[in-house]
Amino acid sequence: MVGSDTAGGRATIYDIAKLAGVNPSTVSRALGHQPGVSVETRKLVEDAAAQLSFRVSPLARALPTGRTGTVGLIVADITNPSYFDMIRGAQSAAAARGLTLVLAESSESGSTESVVAQRIQPSTDGIILASPRMSDPEIRELNKAKPVVVINRSVEGIESVVPDIEPGIRDAVRHLAANGHTRFAFLAGPGQSWISARRWDSFREACEWAGRTAQPIPTLAPTLEGGRRAAGEVLASRATAALCYNDLLAIGLMRELQAAGVKVPDEFSVVGFDNIFGSDFTTPTLTSIASPFKECGATALQRLLASRQGTEGSPHGVRSTPLRVSPMRTTLIVRGSSGRLLAPST
């Protein structure tokens, strides 16, 4: 509070240079913690900077260097609770490195996503796409200009962070099998969903391995309502347990079953996916397979920074195999909606 501010306009390195009696380039070096500045000069500059409460302009810095100090994150739907932890993971990893996170939304549309990505790309050092709706070629095209990392999808030639769903699904099947269930249903996600296909594949395998049968059941939408509507077909399938593509489907299914007089979990077990916010609000609380979304977000950011260093100029992060980072395993969270089968449903 010693005089400070030029009321309104921010101080520039020129103001500091004048006050400290040095050249602007020296100010730049001193403040950039570059080597080759004498201790006295650095002190002089820092004092002047503090006195003028100087704050570097990230924009002005970005222009000559190309380093914006900003990374973009594009999600399909900001209010989808599955993304919360991902956003948070990326956001805090960014903040920890003094980077700024730009959050954008594609509204579940591939074309919007593409437009948004192109718009924010110039002012970022790279972009993270969470469960992208864009086509593989579009993503690769984007990756030519600046590094791209995708979460929850595998794209040839692009850095990819995908949680390993197998452990969680295997544990779920074991858990259900151990509790007397033999016929399983899978409430599927959207038909084109890469993730839904992966989850079903993995579930089917795990069931086969356990000597159980699994039947896929389509849904109208991955929502509460979609889960409700599927309840009839689930019962008709004579399954006594269902794994659902996501928690909303699971909750919808559970409520409709209960409304139809089916006791959960005594007569039917329900397992969701993603362990979203609120999955413990239900009665009974929902058993769910949790993905390490927060870690996915943080890891994606880390990979982005890594590939930012490596290949400059040429396409970034070139590698043919998607990454499957070992600590990012899914986990089964057993709660109240799954358990021993008491009365066979026939």
Next chain:
Amino acid sequence: MVGSDTAGGRATIYDIAKLAGVNPSTVSRALGHQPGVSVETRKLVEDAAAQLSFRVSPLARALPTGRTGTVGLIVADITNPSYFDMIRGAQSAAAARGLTLVLAESSESGSTESVVAQRIQPSTDGIILASPRMSDPEIRELNKAKPVVVINRSVEGIESVVPDIEPGIRDAVRHLAANGHTRFAFLAGPGQSWISARRWDSFREACEWAGRTAQPIPTLAPTLEGGRRAAGEVLASRATAALCYNDLLAIGLMRELQAAGVKVPDEFSVVGFDNIFGSDFTTPTLTSIASPFKECGATALQRLLASRQGTEGSPHGVRSTPLRVSPMRTTLIVRGSSGRLLAPST
């Protein structure tokens, strides 16, 4: 796909100028949709731009103009569901105007908030603070450099967007009174919370007006656990209905009451606040007072842009009274957790 790209480096207006055979300044004007460019020239420039798949650099544009095309939004906690709609409202309002939204988090800390705000301010056209933790003077200081709008708080001299809680609270009191309740409890939020104090004030007034008694009950934290812990005191107060500072408290309270054998809503009615995601996952579903958070986010953005225009140079958006935008009323969402009192709790 006609030749395009200089493989790697983006095209600049100089490339366009060369290709179109005009001066870069003309390119700038043509692409900026400025008046005073002949139709032919404009066409020429646009074709060249398309051919080079030109995309203007927002950074380079921001430097001479000061217009960054970016607005900042700082929330205390990204994963707090109360903010989801606010974020979404601001995000879509920004996107609709071709603006980019930078999302940052303060981790509930006033000092972090201040640091973050200062860091992102230079690369924004202004900042929205949602339920800020900073002090009033700090916020005013920030507002000197670029416009600031606060949501959910009133700060002298700062544009402020606060939902009108009165309608929702009044309706809740009426609803409960009409259902035979006479003694009410209020589960309070954090002691320093501006919002909690407002909600309690309004609730007390509404109760007085309806000739009912209201008793405030402190909580340890605005969480499920905080709600659970308060259940004993609520019962001891001999209230038969509670309004809670937020939905998490309400859900925690409801579950603990149910665990203690109290029937909801037959013996006790619970009303939450904010109508968060998942408040309809509970059994019974939660009655809650919904705030128009999405509109708050959108309105805040709108105000920010408005004050960006007005007073340039001098402190922005100077007005002594906080805004209370009329359409932003709270609404009571009646669900299953509130209703007619059947068996008085004594």
Next chain:
DNA sequence: CTGAAAGCGCTTACAG
């Protein structure tokens, strides 16, 4: 270790 100069990609008075 420090200074003087050029340049990042735009915009915008100022001339013509």
Next chain:
DNA sequence: CTGAAAGCGCTTACAG
């Protein structure tokens, strides 16, 4: 209507 020039606030070779 169009061009030439200066400048936004930095960084970074290039000299010394």
